[in-house]
Amino acid sequence: MSEYQPSEIRISDSEREDALGKLNEHMTAGRLDIDEYGERSAKIVTAKTRGELLSLFGDLPEPKPAFGQPHPTAGLPPVRRERTFAEKFIPVAAPIAVIALVAGAFIAFHIYFFLPFLFIFLIASRGGGNRWQGGGRGRPRGTRYGRY
Incomplete structure (x- = not known):
């Protein structure tokens, strides 16, 4: 059985979206002009493997696409926040309004x-x-x- 090289692993839609976001950061920083951004973003959309994506970022500094790295908040407990007045009021007021109608x-x-x-x-x-x-x-x- 042959093993895949890391550059031959297929990418997901979320990884493509991440790469497009990072390419957008490079364009807003002035590293890419609009034509080159258009060409590279079209290639990102059609890319199938990690290697194809990484080749588009070879001449650019960080940020580059990250594959399989956990999100910075992964593993942390969810942050509980206080509910707003509307979030408290609507579940109570809606049934009363329906009954009144x-x-x-x-x-x-x-x-x-x-x-x-x-x-x-x-x-x-x-x-x-x-x-x-x-x-x-x-x-x-x-x-x-x-x-x-």
């Missing part, structure tokens, strides 16, 4: 459903009846058009 819609539906009945009740309680027949608050009986 459902209750409001339920109440509003019933108000509009019973509104015509309320209107009829108010009209009937004012005395109702036909004014021309002498009922309610119309003209008193015996006046014009009355029977008596």
